[in-house]
Every structure is written in C-alpha cells, then in structure tokens.
Amino acid sequence: MAILKILTEEDPTLRKKSRTVDAITPRIQILLDDMIATMRRAGGVGLAAPQVGVLRRVVVVETEPGEVIELINPVIVEKSGSQTGQEGCLSLPGRWGLCTRPDTVTVEATNRRGERFRGTGYDRTARCFCHEIDHLDGILSPDVADRMLTREEVLAMMEEDDD
Numbered sequence: 537m538a539i540l541k542i543l544t545e546e547d548p549t550l551r552k553k554s555r556t557v558d559a560i561t562p563r564i565q566i567l568l569d570d571m572i573a574t575m576r577r578a579g580g581v582g583l584a585a586p587q588v589g590v591l592r593r594v595v596v597v598e599t600e601p602g603e604v605i606e607l608i609n610p611v612i613v614e615k616s617g618s619q620t621g622q623e624g625c626l627s628l629p630g631r632w633g634l635c636t637r638p639d640t641v642t643v644e645a646t647n648r649r650g651e652r653f654r655g656t657g658y659d660r661t662a663r664c665f666c667h668e669i670d671h672l673d674g675i676l677s678p679d680v681a682d683r684m685l686t687r688e689e690v691l692a693m694m695e696e697d698d699d
C-alpha cells in the first residue's frame with residue numbers, strides 16, 4: 537500500500553467535480569487501499585479521492601476506530617436532524633469550520649465487490665459522509681461552514697484534546 541500525497545486547499549483539483557466510477561477495476565481497489573492507508577497515516581477519519589488527486593467518486597470513512605466503510609459513487613438518499621460542530625479537513629491543515637450538518641445520513645453506494653448497498657451514519661459519521669461527498673463536487677468545508685474558527689479557538693480546541 538502506498539501513502540499518497542494529500543492536496544491542500546490551493547490546489548485547483550480540489551475544486552473540480554469527480555467522475556462516476558464505471559467499473560470496479562483493480563486500479564480502484566488499489567486506490568481504496570492506498571486511500572485508507574493515507575487517511576490513517578494522516579490521522580483523519582475520512583478521505584475523498586480528489587484529495588489525493590484522483591477525480592473519481594470514491595470515499596473512505598472510518599466509522600469507528602479500525603472500522604472503515606468504502607463508498608464508490610455514493611449518494612445521500614436520506615438525511616434528518618441537525619448538528620452543529622467543528623469540522624476539520626486533511627486538505628485544510630489547521631483550519632476548522634463550525635458546520636451545521638444533518639445528524640443522521642443514509643448513503644447508497646457501491647462496495648469494492650461492485651454491489652450496491654445502503655448504510656446509515658449518525659453524529660460524527662453522518663457529518664463525515666456529508667463532508668467527504670461534498671469533496672466529490674469540489675465543495676470544501678469553508679463553503680458550507682456557518683463560520684471558520686479563529687486561531688484562538690483552534691488552539692483552545694487542541695489543548696482540550698491533549699487533556
């Protein structure tokens with residue numbers, strides 16, 4: 537498995553719309569493996585293919601520690617509720633948005649065996665589904681954030697995490 541380079545905000549690739557995956561080729565399976573390795577190495581809980589420079593509709597989300605869901609051609613089919621919270625992005629190091637998202641999100645997607653399935657995420661996973669699927673359409677969290685956190689707020693949040 538390879539660790540891929542994660543593009544950051546200024547890279548125009550992040551603003552492009554990703555294309556549908558037509559067939560689950562070995563290349564897509566390798567991409568999934570590399571994306572999972574890259575996400576874990578970077579300490580993230582989600583990663584979308586355009587973040588590693590591949591404009592394909594592929595997303596990985598760590599729903600629980602050690603538990604990763606792979607989403608190929610994902611679409612949100614149901615959402616409900618609302619949550620407002622801090623949202624970071626591996627492509628925006630050090631920047632955090634305060635984003636309002638649904639708190640329950642059901643996605644329909646294809647898995648690496650080419651089967652269509654549905655999965656429902658709550659709380660952080662619901663947020664993550666929305667965030668990563670946004671990436672496939674060139675949308676970054678500052679676009680949808682109620683506001684971005686100030687430097688002082690980010691530092692205070694990091695200190696809390698250290699406790």
Ligand code: ZN
Pocket residue numbers: 624625626627667668671
């Ligand atoms: Zn992101």
